[in-house]
Amino acid sequence: MIKEHTMSKEPQAGRPKEQVVQLYQSGKRIHPKLAKGRFANWRIAAILATQFVFYVLPWFNWSGRQAVLFDIPERHFYIFGLSLGMGDLIYLAGLLIISAFGLFWWTTIAGRLWCGYACPQTVYTEIMLWIDHFVEGDRNKRLKLDKEPWNARKIRIKATKYLLIFVVCAWTGITFAGWFTPIREFVPAVFALSAGGGALFAAAFYGFMTFLFAHIMREQVCKYMCPYARFQSAMFDHDTLVISYDEERGEPRGARKKTASREDTHLGDCINCTMCVQVCPVGIDIRDGLQYECIGCAACIDACDEIMDKMDYPRGLIRYTTESALKHEYSEKDIKKRLLRPRVLGYGAVLFAAVAALLFGIVTRETLHVDIIKDRGVMVRENNQGWLENAYNLRIINASEKEQVLDAKVSGFDEITLTGLPEGGITVPGNETITVPVQVSTIPEYADKGSHPIEFEFSYRYADDNEAPRTLTEKASFIGE
Template sequence: MTDKDLIDIQEIAPAEVAELDLYQRREKIYTRRIEGFFQRLRLFTGWPLLIGYFLLPWLQWEGRQAVLFDLPERKFHILGLTFWPQDFPLLAFLLIIAAFALFAVTVWAGRLWCGYTCPQTVWTSIFMWLEQRTEGSRNQRMRLDQAPWTLRKLTRKLIKHGAWLAVAFATGVTFVGYFYPMRELLPDLLTFSSGKWALLWTLFFTLATYINAGWMREQVCIYMCPYARFQSVMFDQDTLIVSYDPGRGEPRGSRKRDIDHRARGLGDCIDCKLCVQVCPTGIDIREGLQYECIGCALCIDACNSVMDKMDYPRGLIRYTSEHELQGGKTRWLRPRIIGYLLMLCLMIGLFSYRVTSRVPLELTVIRDRSELYVETADGQIENIYTLSLVNMDESVHEFELSVSGIADATLIGERLHRLDGGEVRSITLRVQAAPEQLSKPSTAIEFQARATDAESLRTVSESRFMRPL
């Protein structure tokens, strides 16, 4: 091969290609306060969440806290139901249902959860409102941050952060109150007698709320929340999203209210940038769909207020779909949505049946493995078992134990046991059977526990009975 055979390769990069940092330095976003239909609608989604979150730990149900996850006792009280660690499959089932519900809503209407009911959005809105009340409007906050430190600036900052810490502390105490009885937690914290773990967890969640809602804000949605990343997989051209209509708005430009902007070749967008100023994640919705958009509709209310002042029709920025923006119609019922809804209904039905048919009783049988069997003096075969009986009900019950699977098998030991609500008892029993009734070296048997005062409260557990080979 000679030099003439070599091809001179030069690296040519398009002019628009540039280095992009996966994590860029945060620039503080100064949001502008706006009123409108969707912001009033957010009150009916955010306030129920807040009221329920702060109120539930204070409610009482039959002499105990209505919602309490009692980790030391391994009991999880939810209104009139008490769940145990053995019921964790129900929790997994519930999480799967929640995931399918989120997927169905996302396919249909985009990030409604993020914009209206996500705790990060709700608590951030509270912190932003406190910031506006203490430091003023958007322009006032920008001037305050640029001004040198004075007593006035220091006072405003201290008031703001004090209000943030108060809300964060209330949030942290309430969260810990779901695991530590609230009516005991608050007095114990105030008198420093709660113990180190309750205090540490309260401080941890206080600090987490203060940082996430006060300082990080949109950073949580953009970089920490995985939902922002995989939402695009579930979107299609009929998904309802917050969108700017470029066919109607372009070309954008400023103008006077009383001129004919169409005659001058202008669209409806006056380029006021109000939609950017109200966005909590700092994006320009006019640049198209972006993963940072949380669907809060603040830009819709801002744009509608400008359209009203200009006497233009509303809806330059609106909830719409790609199909509708391209001149088509949105298909509301699609195979993906129908599939999600059918699966969701099926899982909710199965979960409801499982909860309503749940028996608050558990029986676990462990056969003595140190000695497979015992031969008695009269030729009978005995196996020894340890039974763990758990009364997961809140009431006292008397339980009768029995065994089946081998004809004429005898259960030797105490068969009646009275257990308090939530009591766990370990019971050692022997099962005796005649050799002629055992056709195989290992025979399946069933132990049954039945409440003598409640016919529906019964359960069974399988084990094996061994004989000589």
């Protein structure tokens, strides 16, 4: 914690007292009320969509294998028909760049919608809240249950809740491991107690972290651990669409009867029911202004709209809007026009370029790579014909799942030969790397002392394909006498 000291320990006139500012303060358990409304429905749809991808996608098969599999031990990634090896990690870097700029672009437009609707922390926290609500009841019942002394009823309710939480976390961990090891083999092995140690550790660790972050820590992760909450302000401006409380319309706050006239009470539309606070999963009061803890889930909008409907007031006291619109710099109808501003267009242009480059790279990528490695043990020698000969190792990487056949020739001198290739070409199995030793020889008069550039040209095709072969070239050097 940080202490702010005055010149004297004793308070003096005009001088503040010594204060203690805590960087972290453990708070009470937040029991948010279950929000209902259009944004809650959108959030449920987003959660179901993301969890369908997470839980169900690994079970799909594609061409006799798991459709999506990140096989780290074999150093190969499978994404439906796309097969990526270690030489294709550049595409992973491209995907990370797209994810980063996509987040920047969307944050500039509409704030933390990622956090509110699709972030794993939010998603699993929401699932845990569903379990709380299903087993213990709504907010008031949960608060009452926590205050009750431990008895048979409370133990039964808590045990039921934690059993459901354990099932969700355990299955989440198992599914996570199933993205990196064949899930159809891993799941039976888990229940047969014969699963591999690495995969089992990954499942247990991810399941435990799901329990720790989503059930135990919940909003603490968003408040104190998530870096995005800290640097999001760098992407916000006065035209960013964020959840805001219309202070001009809502103040002064105060309770009143539904039949009371606003003109008679001299109060704003906010009846100070605190429903916006009760439904907030991070426990903030949106009426205090935009705060970094706000995850943009819009639960407060649903709660406030419901109260406005009951009071026969217009909706939108809390709504998605911009700071400039609240200050009447332009009307709410012009918000969409302000979304197309230089910062948004800049991020969008970079994002589009990154997506286009990634797609172009994937479409045009070579499915076969050849590395030419000079045999250092044999720099130069004379063969049976009296020609100078250099030895090389061809390391051939087949990045596809199909068997490929490769042939090669070499150029660089008027008289040059390549030997060591098997008849009919080199057969490379799918997703395999092989090394083939070859020899290049030339007449001594052509290769005097020193290094001479030569070039290998490879033609390759799929073994079961009659189409014209593709070609690639690789440069090398020939050492003369």
